[in-house]
Amino acid sequence: MPHHDLILTPNLATPDDSYAALLAAHEGLSKEQSDALNARLILILANQIGDPEILKQALVCARTGVEDV
Amino acid sequence: MTKNFEAPLYPYERHADQDAIRPRRHKVLVVGAGPVGLAAAIDLAQSGIPVVVLDDNDKVSSGSRAICFAKRTLEIADRLGVGHLMATKGVEWNLGKVFFRDRKVYDFNLLPEDGHQFPAFVNLQQYYVESDLVNRVRSLQAAGAPIEIRGRNRVTGVAQHRDHVTLTIDTPDGAYSLETEWLVACDGAGSPIRSQLGLDFVGRVFEDNFLIADVTMEADFPTERWFWFDPPFNQGQSALLHKQPDGVWRIDLQLGWDIDKAEEKKPENVIPRLRAMLGEEVPFALEWVSIYTFQCRRMARFRHDRVIFAGDSAHQVSPFGARGANSGFQDTDNLIWKLKLVLDGIADDSLLDSYDTERIAAAEENILNSSRSTDFITPKSEISRVFRNAVLDLSEHHAFARPMVNSGRLSLPSVYDGSALNSPDHLPTGPARTRPGAPCPDAPLGDGFLLQRLGGGFTLLAINCDAPAHLEEAGVTISGLPLVTADDPSGAFAARYLGAATAATYLIRPDQHVAARWHRFDEAGTRAALRRAIGKE
Known part of the structure; x- marks a missing residue:
């Protein structure tokens, strides 16, 4: 059964490692290069998710409160 | 432009x-000979309805x-006598190629489906299309059809009345x-008729x-569509190269x-811009240059009582996608059979409201697609450019x-899903592409093709x-x-x-869209579907 809900509970086995991997991927990049990397990463992950409904929920979740940042 | 088109064609x-002494009353006037x-x-005249352009x-x-004519347009044009x-x-x-900066990122093939009389697309200068259509008007006239074109007749005023327009x-x-x-009113994006009636176009x-340029050159560029994002010869912008007949190439450069x-x-x-694009060594001659901006917009309604808008006067899109x-051809294809039924007293004039519904839905679809293409080609914010470039880089x-x-x-x-003229699908296991509301796809049949066999009226296709x-x-x-x-x-x-079915009947409208379908001949159902398709149910 495919998931039709965004997972908002812990789902990564080693969260510290994954977070460190995100930061490491940006090391030594300019702001412009980092922006490009982020955009590519989002596109790759969106394709991996493959479910437009989950993507929509993720976009709503990410957008919530962002204007107060 | 080719010299033989500089002479007045309809002086x-x-x-x-x-x-x-008193203004003459006509049945139908068309404004605009595009x-x-x-x-x-031509569609009206072929139906025997007197018309003046x-x-x-x-x-x-x-x-x-306009240079890119789609299969559906060729099919419509075929019914009007100029498709071939x-x-x-x-x-x-x-074939198309996509370039990003200094390199090709990928190519694509439209892979047209086999078994159609006409190709997916042809490139042809608009002046050839107009010239073919004017010649068709002349041959209809020679055969006694009630059609004329009046050149240098500029409409300066228009007024609606209860049963006519002046x-x-x-x-x-x-x-x-x-x-x-x-x-x-087919008088283009800047439609004077629309302005004279004070109608919105938002x-x-x-x-x-x-910048849009036609150049003639004897060059080795293949017959492909080449599109550049951010090329070295037009940095930060886009460019398009597309071949037309007579060794003419269309070049679009974003400025x-x-x-x-x-x-x-x-x-x-x-x-110098073109030389940077084509290469210093390629000789070319500049035929025509224009600069355009564009909008994606439509009228709120295309029918205003006895004035009906079709083509660019009713809706406007960016050129990306050839929409x-x-x-516009699909507009008139949708409109004219309805207008004929109204003029013949067979249908109530409310049938024309279905032109509004069906073609507004189509315009919305075209505007959506065209706006999205434009947002990709010309990113309007820093972040949209970042995503656009990421897509292009990854695509390589x-x-x-x-x-x-x-x-x-x-x-x-467009498929007219949800149109009030459609009847419920009685062949639900049939192919989705031929569901009620869909344009009939062509298919091979004996020595010819299916669409050639459909006449100008309602047809009941009985398969097996x-x-x-x-x-x-x-x-x-209804012709069986x-x-x-x-x-x-x-x-x-x-x-x-048929899909999984072994037999089927299809009620097909004069514009070759499916009105209804069944798994066998259903006389009562066919009669009801016909009444529905002409707005009588």
């Missing part, structure tokens, strides 16, 4: 209407303008007036300028917003990103089953067309119209 001639207006007039000019359009002329003269293409028309001999029962303005248009159009500024002229190495590259989503005919040769209902004759799938050894006809 001004004084008409007896201009000397009439592709859409001419197509509308008024145009402020007297010759075909200058410059190539267009297909033969046009340049057929299937027009004031300016000519080289001064002004005169005409009355008409129906007015079809939408989104894209703050960008495009940005803050430019001096008059300055950019000068050959001394255009030629301008192609959708990974297939998943290629469907997101958007240099134009090419025009396909019997149906009567004629059925009269509500003043309309019995066919067997064995007539197409390729299996395409069966795949497109």
